Amino acid sequence: xxxxxxxxxxPELALDYLAELSTDIKASVVISSDGRTAAASxxxxxxxxxxxxxxQLFDHADSADAQVVTQVEVATxxxxxxxxxxxxxxxxxxxxxxxxxxxxxxxxxxxxxxxGGRSQ
Numbered sequence: 637x638x639x640x641x642x643x644x645x646x647p648e649l650a651l652d653y654l655a656e657l658s659t660d661i662k663a664s665v666v667i668s669s670d671g672r673t674a675a676a677s678x679x680x681x682x683x684x685x686x687x688x689x690x691x692q693l694f695d696h697a698d699s700a701d702a703q704v705v706t707q708v709e710v711a712t713x714x715x716x717x718x719x720x721x722x723x724x725x726x727x728x729x730x731x732x733x734x735x736x737x738x739x740x741x742x743x744x745x746x747x748x749x750x751x752g753g754r755s756q
Contacts, residue, residue, distance in 0.1 A: 645750040647675035650727065657743045660735035662715065665690065666751070667726040674725070690719045690728035707744075709737055720744040725751050 645653070647666035654664055655677070665686040666674040676683025697705040707720045711733065718740045719728035727744050 660731040
């Protein structure tokens with residue numbers, strides 16, 4: 637029996653899907669492995685600023701840990717930044733301060749695994 641695979645999740649669709657999963661997300665960005673913004677919920681300068689922030693968070697985390705860091709979380713009194721990455725993509729979101737870390741990371745990892753048709 638032949639099977640038809642589901643279409644690959646594009647960066648734009650990934651952000652739309654994340655927005656449906658969590659109303660806590662205020663802004664989001666998908667970054668390609670070459671460091672470019674692949675999709676942003678706030679295009680232009682705001683999306684680029686979130687891309688730079690996410691890249692800096694991982695740079696600092698990598699310099700503080702002997703292993704490659706694949707997820708980061710930074711919380712303030714106003715909100716939280718969650719970011720995950722693999723060898724192909726990085727996804728970062730800014731969420732309200734009441735977002736649940738475990739749920740946010742589960743959703744981000746699921747979407748990261750689906751980007752480009754990869755399974756987890």
